[in-house]
Amino acid sequence: MIIRLLTAIALTMFVIPAAAAADTQITAAGSTALLPLVKQAATEYSQAHQGIDISVSGGGSYVGIAQARSGAAELGDSDVIAPGNSGLMDHKVAAVGFAVIVNPSANVSSLSSAQIRAIFSGRTTNWKDVGGTDQGIVIINRPRTSGTRAVFNATMMGVSKINEAGLTVDSSGTVVTTVASTPGSISYVALAYTRGKPITVAKINGVAPSEGTIVTGKYPIWSYEHIFTKGKPSSDVADFINYIASNTGLLEKLGYIPISRMKVKETNR
């Protein structure tokens, strides 16, 4: 089974790009928080530029970093900075807020930082203790491949450790569908995924996530979205990255924030 699986992965990684090698082929992989943006940008960019073919996949931020480093993907999408001196070049393309999302059955719309810490470290286990219904809390986590998890951990958890006892799901999209279908569940996900879904986006310390509250640093969970390339990118790749970062209309439409608007520094939060 594993061998079959690895073969399948090897096939999708090497054979399929090679088969389409007639065009200029660019592959991007990694953060599912950044995925909607890169995917949409790739579609628009390859329509406007003949002969450039961009394939985009998820996997998680640390997968993106690993693939950019190994050369399996030209672009490694990530919510977090690559650890160590990696030989990777960092291109910041946007800022994004992350929402704490709750299944509506919990009947909770606002949480304090301390309550969020208590819930995710496993000290608070029932919604009635934070003003909701009498219902057990189910934590839905992302695996260690996730940059969203790393950002949530860094901004909200402090020295507390995330409790692993709930479910672990492996992409931002799955987080939203799982929270929507599991009574009493709570998780964290990029804001871009929360629009029009049957879930509650919790206010944190009374502040709802919006562009206004994120750029001033009032809303605590946000990060820059990075695209990593192995060394200096080729001119095609550099042009595509620039296209993503400068496309204000697309960024706004999908719920990302252009970097120029950020008034607060990532290190000062």
Next chain:
Amino acid sequence: MGALIVYLAYMGLQLFVVDHVSPLTFLFSSNFAPDEKHPGALVFIIGSVTITLFAICVGGPLGVAVGIFLSLLAPKRLAGAMKPAIEILVGIPSVVYGWLGLTLLVPLVREHAGSQTGFGLLTAGIVLSIMILPTVVSLSEDALRAVPVALQEGSMSLGATRWQTIWNVLLPAARGGLTVAVILGIARAIGEALAVQMVIGNSAVLPKGLLAPTAALTTEIVTDMGSAQEGTVLFHSLFSMALLLLLIAMALIFAVRLALRRSA
């Protein structure tokens, strides 16, 4: 094939040789913290063993029973129609079983079994039971058909009822083949990754009961392989888990051969 085993063994042992992790920690600790050089895989081992046992306890007897029905009791026409149908079921990709489990079984378990999430050992066990069923049915049917008709006729002519004939003559005569059917069912269950990953919940904690989410050896490899940097403890411990799965599979193959030799 030999090279593959050697490579897996070499990589799988790095954890103990290079990283100096005690095999006892790997096998008997439930704290999976590769970043702290403490990759205890007990949770995953227990997860794999539990769902496999569950699958074989449910799917094994059921599969053999259907095999008995098809080979000995069913009208010829029905048996003739069922055989190709079951063979098609053997070939259904595991992602299809996983998808059905996720969309049908998870809500069912959530609403009727008293589990808040619907993900967990029970759901994974049921999915696996269904997955191994066609394999067990198909092989046990063949095993029972291979029993010489003379044995059956002899038993009947001595005045034995049909049930007595099945229980006392046919089942013992087909013992070897039936064992093979069950063991190959176990092998399919323990090696399954995708379908299980979709319904087990994937949390690296010891389950408090059948309804609790947990993880298995295969699902842990799938979940973490993307981010495992070469040379890290995480990377090596995934290889150790793969090696452990290989050893289990090899043990099962030897068990099959033993069963076959005994019946011959």
